[in-house]
Structures are given as structure tokens and as C-alpha cells.
Amino acid sequence: MEDQKQTVLITGCSQGGIGHALAHEFASKGCIVVASSRSKRTMADLENDSRFFVQELDVVSDESVENVVANVIEKFGRIDILVNNAGVLCIGPLAELPLSAIQNAFDVNVFGAMRMIQAVVPHMAARKKGKIVNIGSIGAVSPAPWTSVYCASKSSLHSLTDTLRSELHPFGIHVTLVAPGAIKSNIANVAADNYNQMPELETIQAI
Template identity: 65%
Template sequence: METFHKQVVLITGCSSGGIGNALARAFAARDCLVVATARSISSMADLNGADDVYFLQELDVLSDNSVREVVSNVIDKFGRIDVVVNNAGVQCVGPLAEIPLSSVEHTFNTNVYGAMRLIQAVVPHMASRKKGKIVNTGSVTVLGPGPWSGVYTASKSALHALTDTLRLELKPLGIDVINVVPGAVRSNIGNSAIASYSKMPEWKLYKKYEGAIRERAYFSQGPKATTSEDFANKTVAAILKEHPPPWFSCGEYSTIMAIMYYLPIFIKDFLLRKAMNC
């Protein structure tokens, strides 16, 4: 297999049905060699059978050893990593006053520290080549934080801030940093959110909002949601540009949320309370 001309792309969170899986396919369609990772290879079974395109690896972003081992394996096998996409993430739905702190910690450990683990593991390699791209997957919810998803939005807000700083700090090392900000994109995130939500305690102060809170888990999965394939194709096209944009947002509600960011707070609060039945 001739791989010298192919860009080597490492993506986290590539389980079937997710955005990462769609991104893996979109990068492969553009003649990249894709290192698709997830906590278990079996969750990426639909990518099996294409050994000339995909290199499947188990990677747990919560583990320093797992991250370092995968980065080392990829460099040993292909000699380089050109693009890293920090896509692995978890949802967390519930009212901030009652959500268990263990759930808060798990969300930040996955969405924020997980990304930083991989970044710190790969930057020395990219810096030695004076070349590389780091892509962090944020969320349009950061532009208009609403009720019932405060933990998730806070974790993505932290990742946005880290991405802005990394863009400035890594530029002198020859590394581009891109903040990808999905809108409502159809994926398995709704089912994953409900699965984690089922482990939450019974709400006391917010019992009457139970229905609205559960609906929040599926809010991004409505009939108008952008398909993961469309999102992935447009995103990958932006990432692979010689001079990629520092911010790329795509998907249903992305324009609305960009406008929402600039609205007066009282208007923003009114719209979000109405949308989330709060």
C-alpha cells in the first residue's frame, strides 16, 4: 500500500452512527489514510474490511496510557500524523442544581481533558515537523447556553476557549488549529444522551419539567437536522484547505445561534426558555 502521498488523519469517537464515523468516511473519500478510533473496535464494525483506507484502533480518551500508545502506534506505522480530530464526546442532560457532580466530572474529563490528552501527546510530533492540524469539535450551544444542557455546554465552552488559545500558541510551531462548531446534526447522540440520562436520579425541584428535560436530549435530532454525511463532507473540505479557517460552523441552527450570540440577554433568555419549555 502506497501511503506516502496520503494525509494521515487520526479521529476520536468513530462509533457507528456518529459524527466521527461520518468524518472518517469523508476523509477517506478524499484520499486520506484514516486512523479511526473508539473505545472498542467492535463499535466501528462498519469500517472493517477496508484495510487500505482505515486503520482501526481502540482509544480511551480518559486514559493517558491509551492516548500515548495510539499516537506512538500511528507514528511507528505511518511515520507521521497530519491531522488530529478531537471528536469524542458525551452529552449530559439535567438541571445544574441537581445533576450529580460525578456526571459533571465525567463530561469534562471526556469533552475537555480527553481532547487535551491527545493534543499534548501529538503536538511534540507535529512541532518536530513544523506541520499539522488540530481540529476540536465544539458546539453551537456555546453561542446561546440554554436550560437542561448546562454541563455539556460548559464543557464545550471550555474547549472553545482552549482552542482559541491553542490557535495562537501553536501557530509559531507550524500547527493550524480549527474549531469545528456543529449545529443540529443527525447522529446517535440523542440515543446516547437518553442512555446516560436514564442513570440520573429522580429530580426533586424540577419534577414537573421531566418531560422537557428528556426532550432536550433529542432536540438536535429533529426532522430538519443536517445529515451527518452532509456535515462531514463540508467540514472535511474546510479542514483540508491549505489555509483552513480557524472557525467552521455547519448544520441546522448554526446561523440562528450565531445571531443569538449578539442578542440582548433578555431577548436571548426569552427565546431559550420558550424553546426549552422552562
């Protein structure tokens, strides 16, 4: 029976977020769920539940991504579904945001997904089977003030998803984009905390 279950790897499963909710939903459907985030501490409730295989995974680290993917394949023999959910909400006026904060947002939201995709595609292509789900945002098509960086990163994710769908179709790999609207989660709270901890932002003076 274990061989008949779908193995799902989800990034960004911290409690209170979309990934955490998806982990529970996949588990309720009888899937083998690999729940991951940068710290097991943020998934304590999942770690104590036998339905989940909890892994610490930092999507901005090549080594972390490679190790977790290898661990999952070694333990379960395959990855049927990858859900790229890990993301950060970089907020603030674009003209004043530190470039380091902008780079971090793209590293997590865009390059993080790319790292995961490059790590699992050879395995899925060898099996001629797999599904990749990228969690985008309605903000990619309907941006709002102070969210330019986040919206731009999600727009990039939308574009690469559309391209990837065509590239991977011949290998039996299906690529899906999910673009949620307003979702009650902890991502905004984390973003606000990060913004408050930034060095004092320079005020633009009118000339």
C-alpha cells in the first residue's frame, strides 16, 4: 500500500501558512507528506504527527536542497509532487528598500523555486512522471503600493512556470501555477517584523 501512495514534498510549511495547510490537506488524502521549512521549530505540531516526514530545508542553500531531495528519494523511493510554496513578503517603498532585502526576496521566491525544480526534475524525468506546483500570487497581475518587490518576484515565478510547462511536458511532468488572492497567514506578520528590523530607511527628499 505504501508504494501506491503519492509522495509530496512541500516547502515553506511553517505553522500558520499555506504550506502548513497544504501538508494537512495532502495527508488527509492519504499521501506521504514531506513537510519542510528552515526550522523544525516552526513545524513542531507536524513533527509530532506520524503522517509527516519533517525536514529542515533552506531553499536558498544548494546543499540543503540537494540533501533533502536525496533523503526523500532514499527513504520513499520517489517524489511524485513538488509544491514550491516557500516565500517571503518584502514590503516597503521600492526607492528606499535595501538592495539586500530585495535580493533576499528574489532568492527565496524565485531562485528558491528554481533550485527545487532543478533538484527534482532529473528524478521525475527518469520516471516519466511527476507534478510541480508553484505557489504564485494574484499580486503578480494586480500589484499594490509597497509590494513591488514581492509582486515582481511572483510575476517572475508565473512566467517561468508557463515556460517550464512546455519544456517538461515531453517528460511526463505536469507543471501547475496556483495564484491565491488574499489569504490569512503569518507571512504578513513576518514581513512586518523584518521591515521594522531594517536599518533606518532613507527618506527621499523632493528636489
